[in-house]
Amino acid sequence: MSRFFAGGSSDSDTSSSDEELYSDSEEERSEQEGSSENDSEDDSDMGSDDDDSSSEDDGPEGFLKPGAKAGASRFLRGEESDESDEDESKRIVKSAKDKRLEEIDTIIRTIENAKKINDWVLISNEFDKLNKIVSKGGQQSETPRMYIKAIADLEDFMGETIKTEKESKKKMNATNGRALNSIKQRIRKNNRTYEDQIAKYRADPEAFEKEPEATPEPVAAPKRKSAAVEAAAAANAAIAAGDAVDEGEFSTIGRGGRTVAITPESIFKQLRAILEARGKKNTDRAEQIRSMDKMLGVAATVYQRIRVLLVLISTRFDLTTASASYMPIAQWKAAQEEISKLLETLEANPQYAVTEDAEEIDDEESEAEPVPKDGEPVKIFGSIASLIERLDDEFTRSLQNIDPHTPEYIDRLKEEAPLYATAVRAQLYFERLSHASSISRVLMRRLEMLYYKPEQLIKFIEQTTWTEALPSGLESKITPYNGKEQPSELMHSICTVLYKQDNRLYRTRAMLCEVYHHALHNRYFHARDLLLMSHLQATIHTADISTQILYNRTLVQVGLCAFREGMISEAQQALQEISGTGRVKELLAQGVQMQRYGAPASPEQERIERQRQIPFHQHINLELLECVYLTASMLLEIPFMAQCGSAPDAKKRVISKPFRRMLDYHERQVFTGPPENTRDHIMQASKALASGDWARAKELIRAIKIWELMPETEQIKDMLSEKIQEEGLRTYLFTYAPFYETLAISQLAGMFDVSERKATALVSKMISSNEVAAALDQKTNAIVFTAGVEYSRLQNLALALSDKAVQLLDSYKYR
Template identity: 55%
Template sequence: MSRFFRSVSDSESDSESSDNESFISDEELSSDEGEQSDEEQENQEEQPKKSRFLKGAETDSDEESDEEFGRKRQVKSALDKRLDEMNSSIKAIENGQKNNDWNLISTEFDKLTASVNKATSGFDAIPIPKFYIKTIVEIENMLQEAPKEKGGNKKKGGAAAKGLNNTKQKMRKITKQYEQLIAEYKKDPEAFMVEKEEKPEIPTPKKADTQKGAVGTATVDESELDGFTSVGKGGKTVVPITADNIFVKLREVMESRGKKNTDRDEQIGTLEKLIEAADTPFQKILVLLALIPSRFDTNLSMAEHMQTDVWKKVEAEVSLLLSIVEKEQQFVIREDADELDHDDKDIVPEKGQVINIRGSIISLVERLDDEFTKSLQSIDPHTTDYIDRLRDEPTLYAVLVRAQSYIEKHNMLENLPRIIIRRLDHLYYKPEQVIQSTETMAKSMLPDYITSNVITAEEPSQLIHQLCTYLYKQSASVLRTRAMLCHIYHYALHRHFHTARDMLLMSHLQDSIHQADISTQILYNRTVVQIGLCAFRDGLIKEAHACLQEIQGSGRVKELLAQGVQAQRYGQQTSPELEQLERQRQLPFHMHINLELLECVFLTCSMLLEIPAQAQAGPNNKRTISRPFRRLLDYNERQAFAGPPENTRDHIMSAAKALASGEWERARDYILAIKIWNLMPETQAIKDMLVSKIQEEGLRTYLFTYASYYSTLGLAQLATMFDLPVARVSAIVSKLIWNEELSASLDQVSQSVVLHRVEPSRLQVLSLQFAEKAANLVDQNERLLTTGRDRQ
């Protein structure tokens, strides 16, 4: 074959072949063709014609190219690669020993240790390499001779001394870990290195006889499987979990936690097997401290809640952990404990010895409580699922009581307020009967040895008092503020209005509440509203209106009480992040204050105050006591057709118009027809109080409206008109005269009211006009502010 054809392949372009042929003479071509043997021509004919796009691809595979150049491809297993890494590290350590380079020795020994740990751990683990033990002994011997060469190290600088110190620290830990193997090596190094490891022979499986072209299945006896191991996910050998390798498996799970592409369900399954295989208390404690956070890791979203079945498993495991540490008092779980280095060995404490294990009981309990609240926020409250979920609250409360007892017992006083405020949050809004029931159920779920030195009361009111009193003594202002608000709320709920009002005024929380966090501000709003409802139940109309006016008059009651998200007006849109935060702050449905009842109470109080004030001031006076009520009343009066009342507002507006015209019976009927009163405790007493207030305010309205038409009015006649005792009518009229609200005098002999006609002076008329204009200006200002705030 001519030398010009050696580098030319069939895949070259036509232009190239034509150029090459132009340099070749016919004689050379004919001579070259004559030189080709028949065998070469046959080989060329057998080769397939290659595409010109595969220029330069003279072989079909890499193996053919390797054979062409005399090389053979070598495939190494993962174990062989690790052994090569170990050998390279050992050679580098030997060079460092020759040059006395401790930095190199320290670095390469770290690499060697990491490679050995990878090879000796996991499902395809191998025994500890003996050359690793030999290297450890050599470095240890070199360290013993290092003090003699201390002067040489000083000349090299501080880097060498630092490397020497690092190597010493590492060797102390390693020699302790492989103490037995190092002793065997030192006893007889040659025998230790020559001794071969026995490897089990794996018999080849028998192949099932199948006919050609037919598919058959063969059953394998257990004897044929002898020598094989089961393979799990990823082709790794599954090593059965025993009491001896629990800590090794636990370390593998903890090292993989939080890494990318980690299967959390598989981790939880492994930990569940570990807790079943654990025998000693130390093993169970460590596995539970890893299993409970792993279950929490399955739900990383702040918006979604943990599934109920998973939550119940976590609650059972937290209770199991507490029961173990309560019985085994030599093991104490503390947040400030040092990391326990037990070298994957079980620890059996001696008598009187206390083993501190790093962990946080309070964090696990708080996360459990938070997940319970999130689940209640997500479940539809109008279904049976919400009631079923709410039945788990006594169980959670029992866990809180148990955790409090454990924290008290071990003097973790810095965590005690956190658990007590959680316990208070579950009780303060409940009636005393429900509190008593919760305490009884929790006590029945707990062992008899669970006691508390801080909280000893069993009566509900005393229990709330002790919980709050303990929090008052804490340095954190947030805890004191929340405890005070919970205490006031509890007093208001049980009709102790004056106590609750005095505590709120003496605490001066109204001056600094705007600086508190949002959850505390929500609790403050709830407390003020509850005080207003308490005042209404006691018949204190002015006080109830004063407490409810700020919240109810804002138009954002749902947001202020964290009972819903207000619909945005004027096309405003909130960001998804803010909306999510708003929804996370929402209270569970069973903690809500009925907004319809709240509005009914507020409008009723406004009616009883506003209608007599309007009658006294006259039709031209713009002074208002309740702006929301006056707005609704004006809107109702502008309606061309007023049908029968349908909802709560319509009933109150109809009652207000009837009361203004002196028809107190109609006003009474409209108010009593409201069905929302049945939701309040002691319904009949509240209705009787409302009837009495309507009679009294009807009398005052009548006197203010028709006083100019009479010269005298008989007390008996007034008592008959408003169905009141004569003594009560006399007391009301006397109070009006004393407060200078009515120009009249009381004639005790004739039992009548003598009305005086007093013409106002010029100065009084001008003063009234000035006051009216000032009130109009204030009214316009407030309307502008309200409109601007709504548009923002």
């Protein structure tokens, strides 16, 4: 309230033309709008916010504050945003406005003159010019009264001319006639926009012109004052009307202090007006919403209710301006509730159906509402699937923008349950209509709300949905609920429906979601088989970016799953593609990567990237990911490095580049302190492993704290210890084989604390695959290394050369 006056009367505030401050205030406003339902508390808040500026001028504020505040605030809030918009324009184009009015004046005069000589060509031109000017200014301010007067007069004159034209046989000349015809159309169309004002003018031209308006006084401040007076008057009127509201006959205060009564009969008309105003810049949506809220209370028939709800929900979504980062939460909640209400209405009244293939209703022709004929439900145009999608999108957007480390985020997250319930409800509705494409749209949303969740959570959300959120008696064919079914069954039944869709996007995403789900629950083989069967890796680069992100997430999850299951090389392979690139954040859409090369991204790109971000609660822990990747790389790379030894192409054969780079970096350091972070741990463990000190490597790896994030930490640690023992043994053999003639198995087994049987098996494997030149002696139970198999450099090169020659020959293509 106070801010409203402050902004108006003091030009000291004009610093708001400054970009930054402007956007600030804008945000603030959107916040206010969001919370417009609960007032007084908010009000005082606002007051304190603007304390300093309001203290500068207490004139009008002091005048209003004491009495009218509570009542007025309620009705003025809506105006506020518009009026302050006006401030903006007025401040900037103060003189321009005068100029504009002058221009209008001249044009009107020209039209008057043209009328006298019946020159419709001139009138037509001037009329266009007039409209252009008015609409240019009209976006920011009210239409000047003289314009209304002019167009009203013009319409009258036109009517007369046409009449006389018909009566007198004499034709006017061709160009003039054509101009008349064309302007006839345009005037009708144009005047419809200003219908009520024209009506008012027609009713009492004198009073209309006398009404106070901004025009006479070009200075802004007095205008403000008059606006304030007007507002005060309106407030009084509103208080007076307060009783009437209770009686069900609601009156709302329009822009010019008009009173609009809402009755069941006028609902359609009102709705039409709202729909027509949609997309225009200075429509007051908050105001519309409030009036529709009332309409909902007034609506007499089911049909009306449905219609009002449809418009109301979409208007709520319109409320989000492009500059605001996400839909106000209160609005979102209201929208969610209204969609539920809409679905409830539709459930209770199966004779009505909201479908996308219904004809667009044109109330203009028939004010009468359609009555359900026998058996055939009345079809109403609307798309519940889109509403659900929009609701979900807005939910995601809000999560993207709320700081995940605040309680707000958690509060917001709690609202996923009602959202999920609404989606399920919509699905049931579409199942009843057997509307396949909409079912799949809703199912897709449902699936995407579920796939990243662990089983317990899915169970929980299903349970709350079916037992609490949904009325009993609803049943689903696709996803029946009996309280006992397994989450993976649910996932599968959803996916099965989606696999049958023609739309490839649904199939791909459903497939990825199912794979992700399997991987999350340690069903590695299921996940892998499904992923391989989909042949996605061949086509994924042609998919849209969000699907690619989902693919990356799935791949990473499969890798983590393999790791948990102890399949190190599979894990490494799966993770290689993502973790090996060094652009993990970007690929998983979990934060914007620092730009290393070239120019930083343009703001446009940055915005798009931000939109793609995955909400925090769905993130895959990046540190854990790195840790897993590096550990897996270590277990593969260290023995491999030892095996390559001094081979000439040892440098070229690399399993994991990032790992090598880090290891190099680590080795270059002059002094290495005790390990601090995960990476240090792994690097030092790698060094220990390479030198045969498996016990230290094991200790270091086990000391990594982030393993705690994995379920069944101890098992994973044990698995890792075992792997370290094995790989340590192999590394040892690779590294120190040249120094032994024979080596007893028992010695080796003791050294690495494994059973002799296992040691034998490991050694046998190495011998069989020609990794070491040795053989076992059963009598003495020892490994006998074959001497003289270490090739000289020349011999190695000769072998390499012969290989290359064969390759070269193989690459020749016979055509």
